[in-house]
Each structure stands twice: as C-alpha cells, then as structure tokens.
Amino acid sequence: MCTCLAFYNREQTKMFSYHSLRDNRIELVRASWSELTISISDVSLSDEGMYTCSLFTMPVRTAKAYLTVLGVPEKPEIDGLTKPAIEGDHITLTCITQGSKPAADLRWFRNEKEVKGAKEVNASGKTFTVRSSLQLHVGRNDDGVAYTCRVDHVALTQAPQQATEVLEVHYAPQVEIIHSRAVPQEGQYLKLECVSKGNPSPDPVMWTKDGGELPDLDRMIVEGRELTFTSLNKTDNGTYRCEATNHLGTSSAEYVLYVYDVPTTPPPSTTPPLHPIPPDSTALLGTHASDPTVTGNRDPNAVGQHGTDHALIGGVVAVVVFVTLCLIIVLGRYLARHKGTYLTNEAKGADDAPDADTAIINAEGNHAHAEEKKEYFI
Secondary structure, eight states: OEEEEOOOOHHHHHHHHHHHTTSTTEEEEEEOSSEEEEEEOSOOGGGOEEEEEEEOSSSOEEEEEEEOOOBOOOOOEEEOOOSSEETTOEEEEEEEEEEEBSOOEEEEEETTEEEOOEEEEEEETTEEEEEEEEEEEOOGGGTTOEEEEEEEOTTOOSOOEEEEEEOOEEEEEEEEEEESOSSOBTTOOEEEEEEEEEESOOOSOEEEETTBOOSOTTTEEEETTEEEESSOOGGGOEEEEEEEEETTEEEEEEEEEOOBOOOSSOOOOSSOOSSOOOOOHHHHHHTTTTOTTTSOSOOTTHHHHHHHHHHHHHHHHHHHHHHHHHHHHHHHHHHHHTOSOOOOHHHHTOSSOSSHHHHHHHHHHHHHHHHHTOOOOO
16 A cells, blocks of 8 residues: 655546556555555565656656565475385485565474575576475484474564475384393293384284294293293293394394292291290200390390400400510510620639639739720720
8 A cells, every 4th residue: 555645636636546547456545635545456576666656736746665575485395205215315305485585594393403404595587486405314213203394584474384294214123122020930920022113013023932933832922022921930941032024124132031949948027926936945945055035134235245345355465465575575685695605703713723712813813904904095
C-alpha cells in the first residue's frame, strides 16, 4: 500500500487515478484533498522499483519511494540419501532451496545438534538458489539419526522452512553374553542371555557347547536369545558359544561355565534359637580351662589382655639381655687391656740371689734404681 500526501483538486485526482489504475492489481484505497493511498495485491518481484507521486502545480512537485520486494525461499529438499546405507559408506547429503531474495541461509542439524555444511549460492535472475552439502562417514551410531536442513530468511517471519531425513544404516551384528550368576553351583538355576545388536536384526541366534550341539535339552531350554539351565550339575561344565548372523556378517561370543560344589558348612544363623540348648557336661570338663563361661564371669577381652602382658614381658626380657651383653663386652675389654705376666718384689730380685732375703734386698735395690731413672718433663 502506497500513500501520497499532497493538496489536489478534483481534476488532478482524476488524472492521477487514470494513470495509476491501469494495472488491475493496483487499487486506489483513499483519495482526499491531502492524501492518495493505493494498494498492490499479489506482489511479485516485477513490482519492485521506484514509485513517484506527482503534484500538478506550478511548478509540479513530486515525491519518490523505492519498493523492495523480498523473494520467499521455497521449502528445501534433501538429495543424496540412499536407503539403506551400509556401515562404512561415504555419502553426501545436499540441501537445495530456490527463489530467495536476498540469498537464504541453510543450516544442518544432527538430531538437535547443529553441524557445519558447505554452502554454495547461485544467482538466477533476481532470486538466488542456495545449496548446502554435508559429507558423512556412515557408522552404526548413525542408524535412526535425523538430519534436518533448515532455511533461515528475513521473509520467513513465523517459522523457518525445513526438511528432515532419517538415516537407516545396516551393519553386521555384535554379540555379548550376559549371565545371571557370578558363581554357579550345583542344583542352581542359571540363565545365559545372548545380546546381539545388528541391522537387520540377527534373529534367531544359535547356541552350541564345546563346538557341538547342546547335549541335554531337557535341562537346557533355549527360548529366543536365552539359554536356561533348570538345575546345574558337573556335566554342564564347558564353553558355550552364541552366534548371530545377518546378510552383512557373523559375530559370536563365548562363556566358560564351571559349576562349583555346594558348600558343606551351612552359614551361621542370624536368628537366636527358640529354646536354649543346655550345655554338655562332658564338653565343659574338656574345655574347663579355655571356656570363659566355666571359669566365671571373665572379661570377654581377656585374650587381648593376655596378648598385652606377653608383649610387656618380652620387652623386659629384651632389655635385660641387652644390659647383660653390654656388661660382658666391657669386662672383656678390661681383661684384654691388663693381660700379661706380673712379678712380685721377691721375684724381681730372685734371679741372682742365693736366698730369699737376698732376693728381697735385690728387689728393693732395683726399685730404687728404677726411681733414679725416672725423667721429669716441665
């Protein structure tokens, strides 16, 4: 809708109307002495341009306005998707939208997370064709993933245009065996579940034991992917294999079963007996020295106290032994330093004396002579 404000007379208005209403899509909405308003329906790109409102006075007055027409982009299309895709394939998804002005923006989403693609813009007259490519190395994690191409444009005021494709990826199976018991024992119930993931689904699966068929189908029940042992025994020991196959390959998993003996000693009861059992007199006689209930009301921690006493006694003995060894070492060193031959005064003079009295006199003389040989240092 266009509005021109001016002062017109009746002839001027008719002349404007005559020239403006040649296109049936252009309609004069309002005409007054001060205003002319027109509207254009079914606007196309050809309506874009300069519009002039003229006031036929002396001199003539004009006002101009440029009309810009936006090109609404078409709904995008995704090409290049092959169904189904095979794990390991390289595919290229291409999103195309046409008729946008200005050029639209294309965005890729993997589920709800945006991923980056390669954009290409080509002009086609007044509008633009936009392409965006996304290269994928297809894996099993892409199975069931939705890839969305979204168009963002200024003309899309309410909601963006978008297209979505869901990938279907075929891949070889992958097998895992899950067991219901960690330590299977004789007589117990055991279930082995063969969990296989593949597309197409590898159903059914095959169970074998030690490379051959299952020996006892009465106790070994196969239901779908599960192998159930109703009552285990030692003959069930062996290697069990689960195998799954589809048109892309085969996968298997093994479980080594070893059946343990049932424990002969029952676990202690956690509930007290209903009727107390009287003690056996013969047992009391045999355990009189060790049973604290017979020797009286003794400390329940008596064993720990005896352990402490023994430790104390051991420490005292160690100290005594250490002191004894030290004394022996000191005494040995003392005796070693004073070891030799010692002579009495009589013996010192007995070498040249005819009798004992003369020996004593000679010894005293030698002693005096020794005193004379002493030297003093100052």
